[in-house]
Amino acid sequence: MTVTYVIPGAEVTGLDAFWTVMGAAVNGPGGSFGRNLDAFADCLGGGHGTPDDGDFVIEWRDHARSRDALGHEETARWLRSRLGRVHETNRAAVRGELAEAEAGRGRTLFDRLVEIVEEKAPGALRLV
Numbered sequence: 001m002t003v004t005y006v007i008p009g010a011e012v013t014g015l016d017a018f019w020t021v022m023g024a025a026v027n028g029p030g031g032s033f034g035r036n037l038d039a040f041a042d043c044l045g046g047g048h049g050t051p052d053d054g055d056f057v058i059e060w061r062d063h064a065r066s067r068d069a070l071g072h073e074e075t076a077r078w079l080r081s082r083l084g085r086v087h088e089t090n091r092a093a094v095r096g097e098l099a100e101a102e103a104g105r106g107r108t109l110f111d112r113l114v115e116i117v118e119e120k121a122p123g124a125l126r127l128v
Contacts, residue, residue, distance in 0.1 A: 002055050009062030013069050015078055015109055025058075026050060037112060044120035056124055058117060063127040070110035076101035078109060 005025040012018045022040070023031040026049040033049060034040035043049070050056050060066065079098040086094050100106030107115075117125045 002057055003051055004057045004059055005050075007058060007060040007063075007066070009060055009064070009066040012066040014074050015070065018066070018070065018109075018113070037116060040113070041116045041120050044117060050121075054121065054124075056121070057126055058121070058124055059126045059128060061128050067108070067110045070113065071108050072101045072104045072106070075106075075108045 005022075007018075007021055007025055011021050019033075019035050019040075023033045026033045026043075031049065034043045046052055046054060076098055079094055079101055083091065083094050083098065097106060101108070114125065114127075
């Protein structure tokens with residue numbers, strides 16, 4: 001039996017809100033389902049609230065609002081917060097991504113989240 005997790009896109013007002021909304025969708029109010037991109041990818045692999053057989057769907061409703069909230073502005077904010085924590089060998093790449101985001105170009109957080117779901121749980125994402 002397929003389990004459906006609903007992300008109410010209007011509640012995704014930024015990356016922190018996405019973590020809260022996703023955690024509640026999978027594990028109930030106050031639940032967690034990762035608090036960074038790597039942890040999110042790990043959670044999608046199973047054992048963190050999703051069925052062991054991987055038979056689930058993530059239905060991202062009103063995803064266009066989330067796409068806006070997780071767009072270039074939020075991506076730039078996130079990249080700025082990462083800049084001081086990344087290994088020095090990765091700083092130039094993060095600076096480049098930040099410059100792109102500040103110019104309104106490049107992959108957004110929304111794009112990254114969608115890519116992670118598609119990679120870790122192929123076919124599980126429904127954007128509605």
